[in-house]
Amino acid sequence: xxxxxxxxxxxxxxxxxxIILAVALFIAVVFNLIRPSGxxxxxxxxxxxxxxxxxxxxEISLWEAYSLYLKNKVIFIDARDxxxxxxxxxxxxxxxxxxxxxxxxxxxxxxxxxxxxxxxYCDGPQCPLSKETAHELILRGIPTVKILVNGWGIWLKAGYxxxxxxx
Amino acid sequence: xxxxxxxxPFIPLFALICRLTLAIIFFYAGVEKIIHxxxxxxxxxxxxxxxxxxxxxxxxxxxxxxVLIAASLVSGIYRRGASxxxxxxxxxxxxxxxxxxxxGLDISCGCFGASSGNINWFYLARDLxxxxxxxxxxxxxxxWRYFFx
Numbered sequence: 527x528x529x530x531x532x533x534x535x536x537x538x539x540x541x542x543x544x545i546i547l548a549v550a551l552f553i554a555v556v557f558n559l560i561r562p563s564g565x566x567x568x569x570x571x572x573x574x575x576x577x578x579x580x581x582x583x584x585e586i587s588l589w590e591a592y593s594l595y596l597k598n599k600v601i602f603i604d605a606r607d608x609x610x611x612x613x614x615x616x617x618x619x620x621x622x623x624x625x626x627x628x629x630x631x632x633x634x635x636x637x638x639x640x641x642x643x644x645x646x647y648c649d650g651p652q653c654p655l656s657k658e659t660a661h662e663l664i665l666r667g668i669p670t671v672k673i674l675v676n677g678w679g680i681w682l683k684a685g686y687x688x689x690x691x692x693x
Numbered sequence: 694x695x696x697x698x699x700x701x702p703f704i705p706l707f708a709l710i711c712r713l714t715l716a717i718i719f720f721y722a723g724v725e726k727i728i729h730x731x732x733x734x735x736x737x738x739x740x741x742x743x744x745x746x747x748x749x750x751x752x753x754x755x756x757x758x759x760v761l762i763a764a765s766l767v768s769g770i771y772r773r774g775a776s777x778x779x780x781x782x783x784x785x786x787x788x789x790x791x792x793x794x795x796x797g798l799d800i801s802c803g804c805f806g807a808s809s810g811n812i813n814w815f816y817l818a819r820d821l822x823x824x825x826x827x828x829x830x831x832x833x834x835x836x837w838r839y840f841f842x
Contacts (some may be wrong), residue, residue, distance in 0.1 A: 540774070543775070543781075570748040628729050666731065666764065
């Protein structure tokens with residue numbers, strides 16, 4: 527089979543593929559323009575991303591966290607695994623493991639716009655999960671995220687309100 | 694449904710199964726990325742193969758291309774073009790994976806949006822298998838008409 531024969535055999539596939547490419551590009555651009563959470567088509571900045579990743583996340587003391595809790599201005603984010611969360615967690619906390627941050631980002635943005643502060647915690651002074659979840663949330667545009675180091679342990683020790691179960 | 698009096702009647706049937714499998718994979722992968730374009734942009738950036746100016750555009754465009762390929766493969770409309778694009782995409786993915794596996798980067802695959810695991814040699818084998826399936830569909834698929842005409 528000559529190269530001309532091969533080309534003529536696959537010509538319909540090339541033509542159809544080009545049409546699919548053009549339609550996909552058109553839909554993608556229009557959809558991105560009209561969706562509320564659309565992104566800037568040429569606005570990706572690796573420098574800004576690295577800066578965000580290296581940002582130091584502020585810590586918060588137990589007393590400050592509890593004051594905000596009493597004023598109902600805070601959302602606690604339990605970064606531990608779901609089983610530990612069900613065993614017991616800070617009253618009103620939501621369970622967001624670092625990998626799951628993207629699934630909660632849009633709902634948390636709405637809460638952030640309402641003036642809520644987010645405090646991540648896990649268990650133990652060396653536990654990395656609260657930091658990882660906080661990083662993931664900041665990367666997804668959630669402002670005012672703070673970390674309560676060894677949060678579960680010190681909250682429990684202080685005798686502050688806790689809940690059990692999935693909520 | 695009938696299988697025509699062909700010397701190898703199961704080849705078109707196998708091609709149909711491959712076509713539908715590819716469609717499911719593309720649909721799932723595309724929808725996940727459409728929901729979270731920013732995460733997909735970060736995943737593309739992590740591969741360290743493209744300049745910043747094209748990353749967001751690709752993060753917007755590629756998921757819709759995958760969904761359209763899935764729609765074409767299921768419906769049979771422009772199925773040859775869709776299978777050609779499918780083969781091309783899997784070849785590109787496999788190349789990008791190989792480069793970063795050789796570099797030793799420990800990054801998220803980004804294959805199915807935010808919920809993907811980190812790249813490894815299994816993912817490369819999977820991509821190459823899907824590439825072979827795409828080529829098989831391109832050559833042997835006869836469309837729905839073959840079964841229902």
